Amino acid sequence: MVSILDTGPIIREVDIGGKKVTVNGITFEDIPTLFDRFPDLRKALTPSRTTGELDSDYLSVEGLMKLGPRIVNAVIAAGIGECGSSEAEEASARLPIGTRVKLIKNIFELTFPGGLGPFVDDLRALGLLGIATNGSGATSKAPDTSSSSLSQSYSDGDTKQ
Numbered sequence: 001m002v003s004i005l006d007t008g009p010i011i012r013e014v015d016i017g018g019k020k021v022t023v024n025g026i027t028f029e030d031i032p033t034l035f036d037r038f039p040d041l042r043k044a045l046t047p048s049r050t051t052g053e054l055d056s057d058y059l060s061v062e063g064l065m066k067l068g069p070r071i072v073n074a075v076i077a078a079g080i081g082e083c084g085s086s087e088a089e090e091a092s093a094r095l096p097i098g099t100r101v102k103l104i105k106n107i108f109e110l111t112f113p114g115g116l117g118p119f120v121d122d123l124r125a126l127g128l129l130g131i132a133t134n135g136s137g138a139t140s141k142a143p144d145t146s147s148s149s150l151s152q153s154y155s156d157g158d159t160k161q
Helices: 028-038 039-043 061-066 068-077 086-093 097-111 118-123
Strands: 011-014 019-024 158-160
Touching: 011 097, 019 097, 028 039, 028 068, 061 068, 061 097, 068 086, 068 097
Parallel strands: none
Antiparallel strands: 011 019, 011 158
8 A cells, every 4th residue: 555655746848839838726825825915815715704615716726817917927936846935936027927827727736636626525515615516516514525625646747656
């Protein structure tokens, strides 16, 4: 049986201008740094006090980009393992928009390997968001434990280091 100690980080090589850049998902350890620096990001990814839900306007790559280029650059820096590095953020800022979108897309996919919907469902099942859904879109008070996000396989290009 394989242990989590045997897996190593899940990474992906992204071709940027003929060079391979290694990206990974955003970790729990990155979140305090990003939230402390960017209150708008914290607000976008914190459940509403009234509904217990996340703001769906920000639950996508497009939503993240709405928060502004400084946040995008910080997320890219975190996604290459350089969270909080001004040098990495400045390098990201010099990249063309298409390249930044390519990096963000890959970082987002690694951060939420089953997709954002299953991730949000998992948060609900843990009681960290409002009411759980039962897969059909109907709500229920009991957590949905049928989420397939834990058994998702990684797409081509992802490697375990």
